[in-house]
Amino acid sequence: MSRLLREPGGPADLSEVELGRRAYRRGRQQRSVLVAALSTVAFAVVMWITLANTPGWPRVQETFFSWEHAVRAFPAVAEGFLLNLRVLAIASVLVLIVGLAIALLRTLRGPVFFPIRFLAAAYTDVFRGVPLILVLYLVGFGIPGLRITDDFIPGEVLGTAALVLTYSAYVSEVFRAGIEAVHPSQRLAARAMGLSHAKTLRLVVIPQAVRKVTPALMNDFVALQKDVGLISVLGAVDAVRSAQIATAASFNFTPYVVAGVLFVLLAIPTVRLTDWYTARVRRREQMGAVV
Known part of the structure; x- marks a missing residue:
C-alpha cells in the first residue's frame, strides 16, 4: 500500500x-x-x-424444452460437442498462421512482388465474398471428387479445411490493418539500428500489430466457435448432427436446444474476456488524464 x-x-x-x-x-x-x-x-x-400465457406455449414447451428429452439426448450431443472443440482448437491455430502469412504477403513492397500481392488480395476477396456454407460444400464434395487419394477423408477434416480457408481471409485483413497501423517511424528506427526486414517484422512490427488487433481477433474467434457447428453438413457427427439424429428419432426439437446451450456456454467466457480486454486497452490509452 x-x-x-x-x-x-x-x-x-x-x-x-x-x-x-x-x-x-x-x-x-x-x-x-x-x-x-x-x-x-x-x-x-x-x-x-x-x-x-400465450395459447401455444404448452405445445412449444413440450416440443423444445422437454427435460426428459434433454436428459436422454445430452450424452450423445455432448460427445459430438467434443468433436466441435477439437475442430475449433485445430482451426484456430491454423487460421492464425495462415491469416498472418497472407497479411505479410499483402504488405510486401516492390513491383517484383505484385503477383504475390495480387494472389493474396484475390484470396481474401473470394473467401470473404463466398458464404461459408458454400465453401463447406465445395471443399467437402469437391476435394473427394478429385480422387487425390483413395483413402476416405473424414468430414471433420474437410470441414476444418473449409473453416480455415474462410476465416483466414478475415483474419488476414485484421492482421494487415494492425501491421499498417504501426507508424512507419518504427520500421525506420529498427532498420537504422541494423535490423533486417525479417527481424523488423518479427521483433518490432508484428508484436505491436497483434496488440492493436487482439480485440478484433477475439471477436473472430467467437464467430468461429459457433460456425464449427456447420461441419455437420458434411456428415461429421458433431453436436448439431447428434441433435439432428436424436430429433429424428423422437420428433422433438429439445436436442437442438441442448446443442445451442452448449455453444452458448462455450462462447460466454470468450465474450466476457473480449469485453474485459477491450476495456483494459481503453483504460491504458486514457491513462494520465488525471487532474
Whole structure:
C-alpha cells in the first residue's frame, strides 16, 4: 500500500478534485449496476408471464424444452460437442498462421512482388465474398471428387479445411490493418539500428500489430466457435448432427436446444474476456488524464 502511495499516479499524487470525481464515478457505477439488475429481473418476469400465457406455449414447451428429452439426448450431443472443440482448437491455430502469412504477403513492397500481392488480395476477396456454407460444400464434395487419394477423408477434416480457408481471409485483413497501423517511424528506427526486414517484422512490427488487433481477433474467434457447428453438413457427427439424429428419432426439437446451450456456454467466457480486454486497452490509452 505504501508503495502505491509513493508511485506516480497513486492516491497520494491525486488532487482533491480528481478524488472527488472518482468517488462520484464509483457511486454512479454502483447505482447503475443496481438499476440494471432490477430492470433485468423486471423484464425477465414480464417476458415469462407474457410467454407463459400465450395459447401455444404448452405445445412449444413440450416440443423444445422437454427435460426428459434433454436428459436422454445430452450424452450423445455432448460427445459430438467434443468433436466441435477439437475442430475449433485445430482451426484456430491454423487460421492464425495462415491469416498472418497472407497479411505479410499483402504488405510486401516492390513491383517484383505484385503477383504475390495480387494472389493474396484475390484470396481474401473470394473467401470473404463466398458464404461459408458454400465453401463447406465445395471443399467437402469437391476435394473427394478429385480422387487425390483413395483413402476416405473424414468430414471433420474437410470441414476444418473449409473453416480455415474462410476465416483466414478475415483474419488476414485484421492482421494487415494492425501491421499498417504501426507508424512507419518504427520500421525506420529498427532498420537504422541494423535490423533486417525479417527481424523488423518479427521483433518490432508484428508484436505491436497483434496488440492493436487482439480485440478484433477475439471477436473472430467467437464467430468461429459457433460456425464449427456447420461441419455437420458434411456428415461429421458433431453436436448439431447428434441433435439432428436424436430429433429424428423422437420428433422433438429439445436436442437442438441442448446443442445451442452448449455453444452458448462455450462462447460466454470468450465474450466476457473480449469485453474485459477491450476495456483494459481503453483504460491504458486514457491513462494520465488525471487532474
